[in-house]
């Protein structure tokens with residue numbers, strides 16, 4: 001029986017082609033959100049294109065992209081994402097998209113899934129999620145309405161309840177996919193997950209749940225309980241990281257990170 005493999009990318013921060021034509025508040029907003037990264041739409045697009053090509057070449061059963069897909073969620077940025085996904089060689093049914101805090105300033109996530117990203121809605125909308133051999137992937141949207149200078153998130157109670165229901169009934173691996181990390185971060189009230197303790201408790205109480213996240217732009221494996229092995233995983237950011245693709249194998253009710261070479265083999 002073949003092993004189910006999951007690919008993971010995060011934090012593309014795509015820009016629309018004519019972003020430099022922005023003026024006024026729209027220009028200030030995108031400059032602020034870009035931090036010190038230059039407003040180079042071609043460079044951002046090239047990095048995302050390469051990462052998606054690497055993901056497709058690894059031929060995973062499924063690809064999860066954990067948010068900050070765009071710099072500030074305007075239609076032109078989602079159009080770039082759609083073009084890249086269309087051209088990457090992975091059909092929409094094999095890709096799950098999550099919203100990050102950057103994706104909520106233009107279209108609301110539900111509007112993006114009903115519009116530019118409609119072909120990825122079935123695998124990305126919170127709810128039933130994706131069913132693969134030996135694993136369920138449940139997307140959880142942590143996007144909240146907030147001032148543009150904040151980057152916090154919140155995992156909705158009903159979506160977490162669905163993860164618990166599935167984990168209790170499934171007796172197999174459940175992957176909770178969300179943008180924000182399941183631990184406290186520096187200046188948490190600005191940058192962190194508002195209900196981080198709910199997600200941490202969910203992981204502690206359900207050993208067959210693993211979590212994929214982004215937001216921090218740093219690759220990391222996180223243990224829920226000391227000595228039991230990592231159960232939460234993040235890649236470095238596509239927008240500014242080296243080697244941003246991660247691949248994991250499903251092994252019973254655990255998710256096991258593979259070396260890149262092993263994944264390619």
Ligand SMILES: [Fe+2]
Pocket residue numbers: 011013068100215216217237
């Ligand atoms: Fe980000």
Ligand SMILES: [Fe+2]
Pocket residue numbers: 068100101102151179214215216
């Ligand atoms: Fe983020």
